[in-house]
Amino acid sequence: MRKILRSLAILAVSAGSILSYVPAQASEAGDILIRLRGIGVIPDDGGNTTIGGKPNLSNSYVPELDISYFFTKNIAVELILATTKHNAKVENINGGGTADLGDVMLLPPTLTLQYHFTNFGKFKPYIGAGVNYTIFYNADGANGLDVDYDNNFGAAAQVGVDYELNDAWSLNLDVKRLWLNTDASINGGAIKGDVDVDPWIVGVGLGYRF
Template structure:
């Protein structure tokens, strides 16, 4: 899946480069967007499939978790097969921490989670005339976890390493493109709702797994920025 996502992204970039020599147009085949993007995950603890006796004794019955928000730059590339139908992929790396809530309030569990939300959506554009062009979309998403580390609370319980499973999920999308000029420059507002979970594995210094937790991520991803069609 990682290889597929990389290959698909590279193919779209090469197609964009080969098309760049053509004059820019509001009806061009390619649309590039540069956004500021807010990534707003949930992170709620949904299950604890496994806990060592020592860890289980330290977990309160009302333990819960949350993941913090982040704002990152993103770039997306969209190909229009017809005036109404397109395929889009976008790229970003977002960073998050997971902390405790309720019975674990203030606990620092996982720090510096670097995540690539690899996403491809098929979109339908409502071309009603005029500069405003709303759209809806849907498609698969694959969350790739690049790096993370145990938070201070986890370390105090003997955790030295954490591994978060890559996960496949689904995304719904809606937004609007607004033409600012006749040469392809525009403004874009986009919203995505992901449906995806996460499983985290906690290990001690001997490499033994001492805790497994499952979480609901289901992030909202909201983007605003400029677009350029060619």
């Protein structure tokens, strides 16, 4: 993640130095904004299992692509595309034990409807809300365990800001919260879990509008 952020920062500073003399312009109806972000996906774990303890998914740091379409200068929709890998555990079993459930991949396409504020000069803050559908795949159970996760819908909320370098390029900071739950089944249902993933998604990146 540090390497991703460092590369994005260098690219952003270079772009700003070269392009900042061009006047910034607000987005208009029909504009498309494409961003490349480095994101951290940080689960806010909760839930329970039939053997006690608390489910836990590790953090994950990956690149992400998102696309926004502007219906007006203020109203847009955004679709994010990324996939993450997490290690799954059950912690504090019987007061202290931990069970390693192996790794699982998440594909969480998220669609949000956004309102972009346009009265702060080059700073373009926005808020959004929408829906997420997370696909759990490539579950690789540790120690021979067979682990299965149910795909599920969840709600999404978002706040962020674009800083316009010119009429095309911008820097971006974005924070999302997903409310996501999945049912886990281990060894054909011998052990079951109700897992609240509820991740925070924090991203920084560079955008191009056309």
